[in-house]
Amino acid sequence: NAGVMQNPRHLVRRRGQEARLRCSPMKGHSHVYWYRQLPEEGLKFMVYLQKENIIDESGMPKERFSAEFPKEGPSILRIQQVVRGDSAAYFCASSLQFTEAFFGQGTRLTVV
Amino acid sequence: RKEVEQDPGPFNVPEGATVAFNCTYSNSASQSFFWYRQDCRKEPKLLMSVYSSGNEDGRFTAQLNRASQYISLLIRDSKLSDSATYLCVVKIVDTGRRALTFGSGTRLQVQP
Numbered sequence: 654n655a656g657v658m659q660n661p662r663h664l665v666r667r668r669g670q671e672a673r674l675r676c677s678p679m680k681g682h683s684h685v686y687w688y689r690q691l692p693e694e695g696l697k698f699m700v701y702l703q704k705e706n707i708i709d710e711s712g713m714p715k716e717r718f719s720a721e722f723p724k725e726g727p728s729i730l731r732i733q734q735v736v737r738g739d740s741a742a743y744f745c746a747s748s749l750q751f752t753e754a755f756f757g758q759g760t761r762l763t764v765v
Numbered sequence: 766r767k768e769v770e771q772d773p774g775p776f777n778v779p780e781g782a783t784v785a786f787n788c789t790y791s792n793s794a795s796q797s798f799f800w801y802r803q804d805c806r807k808e809p810k811l812l813m814s815v816y817s818s819g820n821e822d823g824r825f826t827a828q829l830n831r832a833s834q835y836i837s838l839l840i841r842d843s844k845l846s847d848s849a850t851y852l853c854v855v856k857i858v859d860t861g862r863r864a865l866t867f868g869s870g871t872r873l874q875v876q877p
Contacts, residue, residue, distance in 0.1 A: 686865055695869035696809065696852070709864045744808055746865070751856065753799050754865055756808040 659757035674730040678747030771868035788853030797856035802849040
């Protein structure tokens with residue numbers, strides 16, 4: 654049973670480009686969370702999705718960021734027109750409804 | 766006020782010591798509680814769930830006090846490999862929000 658898979662593991666983008674981060678949850682999990690972690694800081698909640706629905710996006714920046722979790726395929730976190738301040742580790746986690754969540758290895762985004 | 770608060774540490778303890786971490790949460794809609802550990806630049810990993818009756822897993826004991834809204838983690842006989850950041854996690858089920866909320870973490874350094 655494969656764990657949570659995130660790709661790419663490392664992503665370099667120039668300022669103004671788009672970044673797409675993918676997350677495949679554990680088999681059977683229909684709930685996905687995205688978190689951002691800046692160097693030397695804690696995990697900051699971004700968005701919580703269930704298949705085809707956004708449950709809680711209270712941590713998402715209002716502009717440039719979007720997330721989806723389609724019926725088929727991975728969850729996608731999309732960052733448009735990236736800026737240097739978007740450089741961070743982005744972690745995805747998946748769970749059943751009210752149980753513990755398991756994390757992927759993260760995508761480290763570097764904006765140059 | 767943060768919804769989940771932890772002492773950031775660092776806690777520097779010798780091998781074999783017993784160390785305790787506390788975590789407080791402010792939202793009474795909190796339903797589930799967990800401890801995770803995070804090693805430097807790695808993804809968080811589930812250490813244990815926390816139950817109302819308290820639970821133990823080897824050298825680790827977790828307790829929950831709903832009346833006072835705090836959670837504790839006790840580590841006995843510390844090992845060098847216990848050095849990590851310990852994250853207190855609360856699942857809040859509230860109107861429009863069902864996120865897993867992380868504390869900023871408590872850093873533990875076990876010294877030889």
